Amino acid sequence: MSHRNGEVPYKHPWPEDQLGNVASVTVGGTPSTSVPEYWNGEVPWMSSGDVHLRRILDVPTRISDLGLRCSNATMVDPPAVAIGLAGQGKTRGTVAIVLCRLCTNQSVALIKGNPHTLDTNYLLYNLEYRYAELRSRSAGGGRAGLSKQLLEAVPVPLPSTTEQSKIADVLSTVDRAIEQTQALIAKQHRIKAGLMQDLLSRGIDAEGNLRSEETHEFKDSPLGRIPIEWDIAELGSLTESYDSITYGVLKPGPYVENGVPLLQIEDVIHGDIQIELLHRISPELDSQYKRTRLRGGEVVVSLVGTIGRIAHLPPSVCGFNLHRNLALVRPVAKHSSRFLYHFLRSEGGQKEFARNSLGSTQALFNLGSLRALCVPLPDPDEQERIAERSDALDAASAKTALARDKLIELKTAMMQDLLTGDKRVTPLLEPAEIT
Structure with missing residues (x-):
């Protein structure tokens, strides 16, 4: 019609x-x-x-x-x-x-x-x-x-008002499930924020327990109180070389159909990377930026727009390249890139970005400031313990978010069926109610 x-x-x-x-x-x-x-x-x-x-x-x-x-x-x-x-x-x-x-x-x-x-x-x-x-x-x-x-x-x-009411009842049931799941996500985020703050400022001792000042020694640092076993280091000192914190491709265009996939802010910050949707650059341009060819496992940081947004790259990006609006951070093997990722996106890490910014409205962040960021440094084993605990918190949040997304998909399908009459709710009504 x-x-x-x-x-x-x-x-x-x-x-x-x-x-x-x-x-x-x-x-x-x-x-x-x-x-x-x-x-x-x-x-x-x-x-x-x-x-x-x-x-x-x-x-x-x-x-x-x-x-x-x-x-x-x-x-x-x-x-x-x-x-x-x-x-x-x-x-x-x-x-x-x-x-x-x-x-x-x-x-x-x-x-x-x-x-x-x-x-x-x-x-x-x-x-x-x-x-x-x-x-x-x-x-x-x-x-x-x-x-x-x-x-x-x-x-x-x-439809009859009885059928209208039943359609609304069915859809509102799904809506309530979505709202409850969204409330659970919000609760998980609050709990996660608190736990992450504890993990990244107090750490996990060799027995797997969260430290406290009642049971462990702490000291003052540029990042606040930290366990006495920890050090503070500049981000640049944790990488393979000076060039291990670097910009990506300066001028990627024109894009080509069968080229090297190029990661940009929108591709890596907001969720899983959809490889088939990435822009691609020519092999010739890629060869000019060998230092930013990705291996997987690196951390990338947004340098324009909202600075300090962080992503940890999966192994599937091996061989891809990087746009200049992201900085590549490749720590040496003894330092956990997952620990670094969790710290940089934590409240403490984001405060470091703010502290190193030239102003609250700054739209750009330079590599010198990025290399100078202060990072807490537990020993490598503790870095892994903290990263594993943090990963588990992320996985729980992701599982709940996936459940919410499936409910939203279900609601969309049900609206299509019920509001067009493709599927009727009349079997749910008493025979005398159907007009």
Whole structure:
């Protein structure tokens, strides 16, 4: 179906109607910021960024009763679907379920379904599924934003309210599992941050126990209190040679189809390396940068943009090369590259990047500053023990993140099935409920 004809732009077995005929759409307003009396009262006031909370039980901003009366903000009872109306980022078209009484600014609409026709929770998932379509319906060729009039004209498939409710129930079950898994990830991150701080400042003794000042000797150092057995060294002193901390390829273009894979910041900082997606440089250019041919096991550091982002390279990158926006750090064999990786991305390591920066807004980090970074230096065996414990924390977090990602994939597939009618929830309903 084509939505130029006022129809839902995908096939489904149900009747449909425009949203304005089966729901109320309320767009808010903003009290004058020049009148202090309009603000910091008791009235919850939602801004467009709040839609990313997904389930809204409260919002951080308040206006006064006077601000409510002297603006276009309108209180709406729950439940309602909030949708971002403006913006070039992800906000425009993003939806959330509002479960408290509140008002909004002019960049958010609140939609309440007619309870006899449209289940509000079903509407949440229907509009979420149609995110790209809603953005394409925006006035001004997708640039100006959504409006009350545009939303009211959006056609909505209308199964029976009983089937709508069951569709929403099924999808909300998956949503709750995603939220619980995300909460577990956040908890793991908090625990991991604390443990990493302990591991990289107190270490693990020969018996496998975390040191404490009650049971072990410590000393002062440029990095704070550390075990008396540890040393402090500059990063450059831990590498094979002066050139073992170096820039990569200066001008990689033009890329070639069958060449040497080139690692860049976006390829190695945010997750597993997708080798088939890497840009490739000519063998001739690669031969000019033999010093940065990768072996696997090195540490790389971002030098532009957000400096100090760290990655540890797997063996699969052997023979690849490196872009100049990353620095290669290749420690000597007796020093654990995994220990070095964990320290550099830890709170202590990131403080060292900040300390060696020329300014808080610096967009570049030079090799001299990188070589001068202070690094704690346990003996090689303890480095390995700390790296193994840190790896285990990373693996636990990765396992939970993978479970969350699988749930998100499941939800996407279920939305495709249930919201198009490819798979019906009617077998889950009592026969008398099916209309």
